[in-house]
Amino acid sequence: MPEKAASREGLILSVNAGSSSLKISLYRLVSPVAQTTETDPVELLLVSNITNISTSPASFSFSLAAHGSGREAKKEPVESIHDHASAFAHFLDYLGREASIEQSQIAHVCHRVVHGGDSFEPLVITKESYEYIEHLSDLAPLHNGAALSVIEACMEALPQSQSIAYFDTSFHRSIPPHIASYAIDQSVAKKRGLKKYGFHGLSYAYILRAVSQFLQRDQNTLNLIVMHLGSGASVCAIKQGKSLDTSMGLTPLSGLPGATRSGIVDPSLIFHYTNRAGRVTHDQSQAVNIHVTQAEEILNKQSGWNAITGTTDFGEITKRRNETADKVAAGTASEDEAKWKLAFDLFVDRIYDFLGTYYVKLGGQVDALVFSGGIGEKSIELRETVLEKLGCLGFKLEEARNASVDKEPGVVVSVSLNTQDHRVLVCRTDEQVEMARQCALEKKFWADD
Ligand SMILES: Nc1ncnc2c1ncn2[C@@H]1O[C@H](COP(=O)(O)OP(=O)(O)O)[C@@H](O)[C@H]1O
Numbered sequence: 056m057p058e059k060a061a062s063r064e065g066l067i068l069s070v071n072a073g074s075s076s077l078k079i080s081l082y083r084l085v086s087p088v089a090q091t092t093e094t095d096p097v098e099l100l101l102v103s104n105i106t107n108i109s110t111s112p113a114s115f116s117f118s119l120a121a122h123g124s125g126r127e128a129k130k131e132p133v134e135s136i137h138d139h140a141s142a143f144a145h146f147l148d149y150l151g152r153e154a155s156i157e158q159s160q161i162a163h164v165c166h167r168v169v170h171g172g173d174s175f176e177p178l179v180i181t182k183e184s185y186e187y188i189e190h191l192s193d194l195a196p197l198h199n200g201a202a203l204s205v206i207e208a209c210m211e212a213l214p215q216s217q218s219i220a221y222f223d224t225s226f227h228r229s230i231p232p233h234i235a236s237y238a239i240d241q242s243v244a245k246k247r248g249l250k251k252y253g254f255h256g257l258s259y260a261y262i263l264r265a266v267s268q269f270l271q272r273d274q275n276t277l278n279l280i281v282m283h284l285g286s287g288a289s290v291c292a293i294k295q296g297k298s299l300d301t302s303m304g305l306t307p308l309s310g311l312p313g314a315t316r317s318g319i320v321d322p323s324l325i326f327h328y329t330n331r332a333g334r335v336t337h338d339q340s341q342a343v344n345i346h347v348t349q350a351e352e353i354l355n356k357q358s359g360w361n362a363i364t365g366t367t368d369f370g371e372i373t374k375r376r377n378e379t380a381d382k383v384a385a386g387t388a389s390e391d392e393a394k395w396k397l398a399f400d401l402f403v404d405r406i407y408d409f410l411g412t413y414y415v416k417l418g419g420q421v422d423a424l425v426f427s428g429g430i431g432e433k434s435i436e437l438r439e440t441v442l443e444k445l446g447c448l449g450f451k452l453e454e455a456r457n458a459s460v461d462k463e464p465g466v467v468v469s470v471s472l473n474t475q476d477h478r479v480l481v482c483r484t485d486e487q488v489e490m491a492r493q494c495a496l497e498k499k500f501w502a503d504d
């Protein structure tokens with residue numbers, strides 16, 4: 056399919072297939088595009104979030120931007136949603152009924168694709184680029200297949216729109232070889248592409264720009280440690296506006312634990328966990344054929360805080376941890392009662408592993424520590440607990456501000472006692488607008504009219 060240059064009247068639909076969610080936003084271009092490097096070149100029209108996709112019933116929300124930013128939209132359970140493709144179909148159906156938007160007005164659909172391998176620029180979906188993303192699916196078993204199923208559904212339902220893939224890996228192209236390489240035979244590593252790629256890059260790109268605007272500092276002068284803590288969680292060290300290191304690796308499994316992911320474990324653990332580690336399973340839950348071993352299935356889908364507590368909802372874990380705190384402290388809690396604190400404390404402990412490391416890698420020159428992602432943005436307790444041990448590095452939390460982040464407007468909220476370096480910030484990240492922005496600023500996608 057050739058690249059299509061749309062009229063500037065065209066709309067941009069951004070689709071973000073996360074591991075447990077599908078987040079969709081629709082934008083209109085703000086003209087003139089060339090003058091909008093500081094402000095967003097796109098204007099939000101509507102937002103739809105579908106969460107708990109893997110643990111039914113999924114929860115669906117839809118709101119027009121005119122009625123608020125979409126953050127307070129009412130949620131409803133939808134039984135017919137069982138995967139990302141059916142979630143997208145439900146959204147299109149709802150869009151047709153509830154919004155006065157002609158689907159033919161959608162010029163481009165931006166798709167967040169988690170693994171882009173060594174391809175860094177956005178790729179217009181063609182047979183070749185589809186196959187390229189498909190061949191990387193085994194390296195992002197919770198993500199690339201889901202994104203491809205939405206791309207397929209989209210091309211069928213919106214044939215006049217151009218689908219474009221934006222990669223999570225692109226932001227991390229700057230990681231130097233001694234950090235991205237694993238200590239294995241380098242000829243095998245090169246032949247098979249075995250290195251650290253890193254993920255959540257669209258989020259980190261958005262956060263870097265938002266923080267640079269908030270601090271009124273040039274992006275290229277900023278040193279940040281950013282935590283994207285959601286169903287998938289990672290940390291990124293940004294040195295002078297570029298990714299220096301990040302906690303995920305060849306796949307999004309490495310680094311911090313997540314909702315269903317183990318994060319880093321001793322690589323030998325899996326052979327002691329099961330005798331069938333190497334056996335290949337065919338993932339039937341996705342349209343695309345993904346070949347994962349039982350080891351990958353266990354570590355990606357049957358681990359994380361869901362495996363410890365039985366829920367993927369970190370808000371629930373925090374609430375139950377608070378309710379059982381007295382019993383745990385008194386040593387009278389049962390194993391079942393103690394599991395909430397175990398999951399919470401384990402997560403905080405692994406976060407420290409990366410904060411300490413990245414602080415050293417940045418030589419202690421850190422302008423800000425940034426919390427983002429569903430947990431980082433919403434959990435007062437998580438931020439408070441993480442900050443308890445960071446006084447030794449010079450980070451100090453303003454507790455009252457930390458407790459009222461939800462009431463503060465804006466994309467970035469300062470929760471810091473420091474006002475120079477070593478600040479503590481919360482950033483409401485937005486991978487959809489990052490893609491829409493990049494799409495709006497790419498001249499070849501738009502006809503000069
Ligand atoms: N108030 C809260 N406290 C703690 N965690 C929360 C809260 N609200 C939502 N979360 C967590 O945020 C996570 C979702 O984050 P998000 O970044 O949207 O995930 P993803 O994009 O990976 O699906 C869920 O695991 C949910 O438990």
Ligand SMILES: CC(=O)OP(=O)(O)O
Nearest residue numbers: 073074254255287307
């Ligand atoms: C890369 C990744 O883990 O993404 P998400 O948090 O959206 O699942």
Ligand SMILES: [Mg+2]
Nearest residue numbers: 073074285286
């Ligand atoms: Mg996400």
